[in-house]
Amino acid sequence: MPDKKLRAIELLAQRNITVKAIAEELQVSRTTIYAWLKDAEFKAKLEEMNRLRDAYLKQELKDKAEDYIRALEKLGNNSKNDMVKLRALENLLMHSGWNQTQEVTVKTDESESKNAMIQLLKQKENKE
Template identity: 35%
Template sequence: MLTEIQMKAIELMVEGGYSITQIAEICKVSRQTIYNWKKDAEFKQELDKAIAEVKRESELRLIGLARKAVDELGKLLNAESESVRLQAVKEILDRVKIGEVNKDNSQAEISKEGSEEAAERILKDIERTIFEVVKGGEAVH
């Protein structure tokens, strides 16, 4: 079983920003002791476990932030400006790899028609595509 000092060393290692010398000073041990601990199987196992936990917590936080980002992007779909809505739709579709297929074609159509009419039509086409993807049960990542 690891000592409180060893657990403190692991905490500092996982926290980051500390050198071996600093960790040794904080734990009131020599640098060599820290190096010896790092070779110890039980210490390595506990350190790996702590690192895995930090990674897991970070991934969960990123997922939460991603949800907020997607919510904000979703709000842009209701913007007054058609160009903002179109940009939001393109961003969403690019993220789910749908919009790439018609990107060049859409630009040509906007040039031929008035930009507002073309944007409105493209938005409707894209909304239909989104609906089909969601209805089809494909996961959006």
């Protein structure tokens, strides 16, 4: 496969560049790029590149997941803003497999902010 086609595949797989910009960089017309996109071999190489990119990104996310979870825990435990705490803890629960229809017993003190958060959660559940 010619170098220009291979470079076009690399650029298309980035998904943040237009066909016009690729055509300009490669000094070909947009029509040429669209013609390549119809070519079976070109399409197969592009799909392969996309699969490789997706696998790389998934692995990168997996590698960082523990750090993200710790950051959410820190927000949930240390934030001075109750809504930030609520959203952080909601995200942790959601991604841990907790189902919002599960019954949960919550012990609260009589503070207004905690009771307000519980009311917000109940309202959200009722809307869904």
